[in-house]
Amino acid sequence: MKKMRQNKKTEGDDMADISAPAAPSAPDAIPKKSLDLLPLALPLVIGLAAWLLIGSTTTWLTLTLAALAMGMMVFVIASGLTLVFGLMDVINFGHGAFIAIGAYLAMTVLAPLSGWVQADNLALNLAALLIAAVVAMIGTGALGLVFERIIIRPVYGQHLKQILITMGGLIVAEQLLHAIFGGDQKSMALPAGLRGAIIIGDLALEKYRLLAVAVGLAVFAAMQLTLNRSRIGLLIRAGVENSEMVEALGYRIRRLFVGVFVAGSALAGLGGVLWALYRETFTASIGGDVMVLVFIVIIIGGLGSVGGCFLGAILVAMMANYTAFLVPKVALASSILLMVAILMWRPQGLYPVAKR
Amino acid sequence: MADRIPAEPLLRLEGVHTHIGQYHILQGVEFDVPEGGITMLLGRNGAGKTTALRTIMGLWQPSRGSVTFEGRAIGGLTTPEIALSGIAYVPETMAVFSDLTVEENMILAARSGPLDRKRLDWIFSFFPAMQKFWHSPAGVLSGGQKQMLAISRAIIEPRRLILIDEPTKGLAPAIIEGMIGAFEALKRETTILLVEQNFRFAASLGDTVAVMDDGRIVHRGTMTALSADEALQTRLLGLSLDAHQ
Known part of the structure; x- marks a missing residue:
């Protein structure tokens, strides 16, 4: 769309008129899409309830920041998966493999850059992480291309086979990681400049969590810009709604899907890097551990909805962090309880995508 | 026969x-x-x-x-x-992209480049609602307006x-x-x-x-x-x- 708008400008004022047709005679007669704000109130309600139950503003702020950081990481991992499902109805249980591969690739890249990682220089620390993240994204994106070709393509439209074969792909990937890197637990220490916290009064804001929030917000903003301001984004949104009609307009939905699958795999790789650094230790099953949360998030958000996925990730992370503090025994079940409650309220998720 | x-x-x-x-x-x-x-x-x-x-x-x-x-x-x-x-196709279900605006629906249908102003005016001449609701999401249009959009989409470029x-x-x-x-x-x-x-x-x-x-x-x-x-x-x-x- 951006390209089109640029083209319009080059074609003179007439074309500029296209995006601004004559003003309607009765503005109130123009139907507008009403913004569904109700789901946006959920984090506020949950946050407020937690604040009342916790009783300490400092503790609540610390937990909330932890929840936001966790939510952003889960969103980065889940965003690609929700688009993959929305576009082609593909259920990819193998998504977790890209999380693990991203973590191992980052570990491999960071090893020779240990001087930068341990340097008392934030710029060098961030540069090392950036290189590791880029390599992880390129690697997982390329593997995503192979995975789509070999694992996904033969089972388009066959959900049961998709579940079986993608789970098989996940197991194979995990075992390959064990074979290459060994089955022991790996560690990936945070760079020196990202350890510890920024202290503001009684409040301790962990530096890495702030970085995770910033990365998550940047990914969300980039996705929103792409989906709303580019032709490819329009095609993805249209394809999620009705892929058949996109094809009837002359676009090859399979190519679009491959592109989205590769981008989703790369984002899972980035999420793997963030998640491994967050936990500081990991094994090849790191992906499997977080995938339960990821599936809950995309179901809560509405399959195919990036905005819903973003909100769902924040909600799941808030519930997990607050309940872990308030009622630790319920922490594991909190995400499931949240999903059940939301699906009872909105069976299609918070922001369902209109499917054909 | x-x-x-x-x-x-x-x-x-x-x-x-x-x-x-x-x-x-x-x-x-x-x-x-x-x-x-x-x-x-x-x-x-x-x-x-x-x-x-x-x-x-x-x-x-x-x-x-x-x-x-x-x-x-x-x-x-x-x-x-x-x-x-x-060949252009207008299905029975109309299949407008309800999350996209009328403008965005038309942009996707115009495969070969930017929208042609003259062509658009020609379409507006028999489907004026398309001009009126240009920036509205297709999902909020009435059934008749959706049908007009589906047809407009099919003819936004000569087929x-x-x-x-x-x-x-x-x-x-x-x-x-x-x-x-x-x-x-x-x-x-x-x-x-x-x-x-x-x-x-x-x-x-x-x-x-x-x-x-x-x-x-x-x-x-x-x-x-x-x-x-x-x-x-x-x-x-x-x-x-x-x-x-």
């Missing part, structure tokens, strides 16, 4: 069979769509009209027979390839052939009257194959006609001849023109 169809066909279906799962829907469909004007594809519910359009568009693959467009076999091509060869499936379905008579004017303008610039249940609408617009029953073509000829022969209408469609009034 009444009248002889004079023009060289733009589209030809020969012995087309289509299976959907275990069901044998099209059973040797044969008809031509001559260049220019509107060819009506009529028939009772379940006769196979929609399947015929979807088969031409490649959304269902024919299991036998040939589909030829401008002398080129398109039977085995994919839907995007068929669309790029110059050699437009397949339209039941454009009047569920629409108010006033909107249908407006649509007749739009189709009269459209048929002067392109060829249309139109599936329709509303016989009055079909009779007022159609130039040639093919009638389907049980997955086969049971009649081909001119619309004028079919409109004038009530006995034939009753035999083929089960209803006479008067019954539709």
